[in-house]
Amino acid sequence: MNARYQAYELLYNTLAKGQYLNLGLKSAHLSDSSRGFVTRLVYDTLQNYDWMKYQFESHLSKKVPLEIEIILVMSCVQHFLMDSIADYALVNEAVNLTKKVKHSYSGLVNAVLKKVVKQTLLESDDLAIRYSHPQWMTNLFRKQLGENETTQLLAHNNTIAPLYVRLNNDNLKSKMIEKYSLIEDEEGYLIGNSSLISDDLLKEGDLVIQDKASQQVVMMFNDIQGRILDACGAPGTKCSQLARRFETSSITMLDLHEHRVELSKELMERLDIKNVTCKVGDATTYEDEPFDAIMCDVPCSGLGVLRRKPDLRYRISPNDLDSLQELQAAILEHMDTLLKPGGQLVYATCTLNRKENEVQIDKFLDNHPNYTLIKQQTLLPHHHNSDGFYMALLIKSYDMIG
Incomplete structure (x- = not known):
């Protein structure tokens, strides 16, 4: 199968059907010779989609179907960002691909791309267009980080991790x-x-x-003696690090989804880790004897891993942030019932949204004055060349005797 057609299929399945890009790449039957090209073309297209769309929109008199839009964006990526093919060959490849996908648009694709290859690369003062992030997401970053930091972050999100x-x-x-x-x-x-x-x-x-940011979550803990709960642990990467750091501790790893728990078990077996028990369970309702420490890497919006997961910017919406904050708060509340007095609680996310991070912890502390915030940090991707992460260490105090 033609490599450009494989790239097109991956992009269409991601943008039209909501397929996760990493799963699509894993299941795609890519040859060794085409894997690098297809992967780069798909990533570059998703990371620069709106900017490349900006290159040809003025040549269209009306909106085109998504299939055609993807082909035009892919072609602009190859022409302006990859420079891997001669202009005439680029147009010819795009027309042939269009004939396979929506034959009636082949003439339009031919005409539009012949104009595009003659023009210079168009810049845009709109950060959302220039760096191809949704407007709501760009505004959120701008509000929380300011214009300069937002520009650096968005640009960094479009580089190779x-x-x-x-x-x-x-x-x-x-x-x-x-x-x-x-x-x-x-x-x-x-x-x-x-x-x-x-x-x-x-x-x-x-x-x-x-990622090195993920590794730092486990390093937030002080020394631990006793039982540890990894409350949202699959696929087990941080849990395996926790197991190596505290080899004398007994660790329970919890996740809601059975197939992800199985992946975690496979990882522990591959790494020859013996002190972890992987279980299917809901972090908002799980019952057990109290633990000496809990790691709580909660489900989040993922706004810190947009460089590694460029498809996420097209999947998540502002409404998702609200529901995630409710879930995070529910998990934190239940973790209180599972932590011994004197125990350590590490809360972490891979998002840069403060409502899921500092605000979430502030609310928890307001409702639980018996907890003390020991330390917290936010890792910005463009400052640390890492994923974006927030992490906080809290200590639950012993009951006060009046």
């Missing part, structure tokens, strides 16, 4: 760096080469793919 990895055994660091050609960044985190680190290689159990 490094592949951070974590060693399953830190004692073998030098050997693993050499074996897998890893690079150590200025903070000591390890970066892998995505072309070298395959699923088969990961099965060896030496490495775990985990």
Whole structure:
């Protein structure tokens, strides 16, 4: 199958059918020779969709079907951002693809692209268009971060994310760096080469793919002796790090979805981790004996991982943020019933939305004066070259004796 057609199918399934891009790429039958090209074309298209649409909109007299819009945007990406094909070949490939998808629009695609390849790249003063983020999302960032930080963040979201990895055994660091050609960044985190680190290689159990921001969530805890709950733990990446850091502790990992719990079990087995029990359970209702520490990496809007998941910007809506905040609050409330006095609670999200982060913690503290906020931090992607994360450590006090 033609590589451009495969890219088109992935984009159409993502934008029209709501397919998760990472799952689409995993299930696509891509050859070794085409995988890199298709992946880059799809990512570049999603990251620059509105900006590339801006390049040809003036040449259209009316709105075109999504199928045709995708083909035109893909073609603009190749012409302006990838420079991987001659103009005549670009137009010809797009026309041939259109004939397979919606034959009656082949003449329009031909005419529009012949104009596009003769023009210079058009800039836009509208950040939402220039960096292809929804207007509501751009406004949210602008309100919370300001104009300059928002511009930097949006631009950063359209770059390639490094592949951070974590060693399953830190004692073998030098050997693993050499074996897998890893690079150590200025903070000591390890970066892998995505072309070298395959699923088969990961099965060896030496490495775990985990962004450095995600790794810092586990490091928020002080020393722990006793039982730990990972309340929203699948697919188990942070939980496996927790298990390695506190090897004498017994850890219960919880997730609502059985298939994700099975993935977590497979990860623990692959990494030869023995102190984790993976269970299906609801973090808003789960019952157990009190724990000495709880890690609560709650479901969130994901506005900190837009670089790694460019399809998310087309899937999430402002209404989703409201429902997620209600769920987060419910999880936090229930965690209080499962934490021993003196216990540690780490709350984390991979979003930059303050209503899911600082505001959520402030409300919890207002309702639970027996908790103390020890520390909190927000990692901005463009400052740390990482995913965007918020994390907070709270301590539950012992009952006061009057």
